[in-house]
Amino acid sequence: MSLSPAAQRRLRALRPGERIDMEFALELALHASVHDLGEAALRQRRARHGDRAYFVANQHINYTDVCRNACRFCAYSKRVGDPAGTTLSLEEIAQRLRERLHEPIREIHIVGGLNPELPQEYYLEMLRLCKKLRPEATLKAFTAVEIAYFADTWKMTEEAVLELLRQAGLDVLPGGGAEVFDSRMRQKLCPEKIPAERWLAIHALAHRMGMPTNCTMLFGHVEGWHERIAHLAALRALEDESPGFVCFIPLPYQPKNTGLGVPGPTGEDILRMVAISRLVLDNIAHIKAYWAFMGVKMAQLALWAGADDLDGTILGERIGHAAGAATPQALTMEELLETIRSAGFVPVERNTVFQPLAS
Numbered sequence: 089m090s091l092s093p094a095a096q097r098r099l100r101a102l103r104p105g106e107r108i109d110m111e112f113a114l115e116l117a118l119h120a121s122v123h124d125l126g127e128a129a130l131r132q133r134r135a136r137h138g139d140r141a142y143f144v145a146n147q148h149i150n151y152t153d154v155c156r157n158a159c160r161f162c163a164y165s166k167r168v169g170d171p172a173g174t175t176l177s178l179e180e181i182a183q184r185l186r187e188r189l190h191e192p193i194r195e196i197h198i199v200g201g202l203n204p205e206l207p208q209e210y211y212l213e214m215l216r217l218c219k220k221l222r223p224e225a226t227l228k229a230f231t232a233v234e235i236a237y238f239a240d241t242w243k244m245t246e247e248a249v250l251e252l253l254r255q256a257g258l259d260v261l262p263g264g265g266a267e268v269f270d271s272r273m274r275q276k277l278c279p280e281k282i283p284a285e286r287w288l289a290i291h292a293l294a295h296r297m298g299m300p301t302n303c304t305m306l307f308g309h310v311e312g313w314h315e316r317i318a319h320l321a322a323l324r325a326l327e328d329e330s331p332g333f334v335c336f337i338p339l340p341y342q343p344k345n346t347g348l349g350v351p352g353p354t355g356e357d358i359l360r361m362v363a364i365s366r367l368v369l370d371n372i373a374h375i376k377a378y379w380a381f382m383g384v385k386m387a388q389l390a391l392w393a394g395a396d397d398l399d400g401t402i403l404g405e406r407i408g409h410a411a412g413a414a415t416p417q418a419l420t421m422e423e424l425l426e427t428i429r430s431a432g433f434v435p436v437e438r439n440t441v442f443q444p445l446a447s
């Protein structure tokens with residue numbers, strides 16, 4: 089069934105930043121053509137960001153793949169005690185940072201599994217070390233899932249954990265671990281992971297403490313549009329109540345080496361998801377087309393369907409690549425600039441919170 093003429097008119101007449109209700113969002117997601125959705129999302133994106141497309145010079149540190157959880161979509165983690173598990177020592181982390189000191193990196197993205205063998209001091213030292221070697225970089229570290237794990241194992245409140253980490257150098261929380269908020273889906277995908285309510289509460293807390301965060305959704309596996317729209321609605325409601333989300337990242341499911349046995353989203357589905365995100369999340373300024381999971385060419389197209397950011401140079405990402413992401417390990421600054429320009433946009437280098445950097 090295609091979109092009704094009345095809904096078609098409503099979509100074409102959307103004003104910049106106009107809020108749409110969830111019934112309309114679902115109707116659009118189910119029935120609008122990808123072309124009409126992309127066109128409407130492009131108008132919203134242009135009203136906010138013109139022809140600019142953002143990127144950041146960053147480095148990923150995935151410090152341990154040992155994890156107490158065993159999410160079924162995750163090809164990265166190893167069971168506690170598995171001899172194949174790897175954890176970077178603080179010296180190895182320092183080495184990875186030193187190897188790239190000649191590059192003007194502005195963000196270090198640090199996430200890992202829930203590894204019971206690592207003491208509190210490891211995390212604090214890791215942050216201090218990053219700040220010492222890279223004082224000009226923003227530390228975007230630890231998903232809400234890791235923060236909850238620290239609070240439980242260190243027997244501290246989540247607020248005390250965030251404060252302790254902040255004193256050691258933490259600036260921003262990344263958006264991972266959200267997956268799909270629907271509890272039935274979570275039961276199928278990641279039954280051991282914190283429930284959606286706790287993920288949301290930790291982000292709200294960080295925002296109240298003045299710490300910006302990102303948000304994500306893992307899509308294109310067992311969920312449907314009802315769950316996707318409900319997920320976006322929960323993010324929008326949280327941002328209304330406790331503002332602080334910098335950017336939303338729709339993460340296309342990478343199917344290789346995982347236990348789910350489903351293929352992952354099509355290109356058309358990825359573009360629909362990006363466009364719907366731009367149309368629903370009227371209170372979140374940025375939508376990221378994460379090239380490491382989407383592929384560089386898909387990410388270029390996503391800039392035409394509502395996205396305004398490509399993330400960054402990356403290097404060191406292991407989560408998506410363990411699940412078969414057929415993308416490069418890193419892009420150079422020149423390659424990123426060319427990717428954006430050849431897609432028809434004007435590249436703007438930014439820091440983690442999207443302040444443009446003087447070029």
Ligand code: V47
Binds near residue numbers: 267342407411
């Ligand atoms: O939390 C795990 C997801 C996330 C798979 O905040 C998978 O700027 C796809 O959150 N297929 C980590 N996704 C990545 C992430 C992220 C990436 C880039 C930027 C930011 C940011 C955040 O990746 C995990 C999980 O949701 N994930 N396995 C998979 N097979």
Ligand code: SF4
Binds near residue numbers: 158165200202281
């Ligand atoms: Fe562990 Fe995160 Fe992988 Fe789940 S997604 S198994 S919490 S590393």
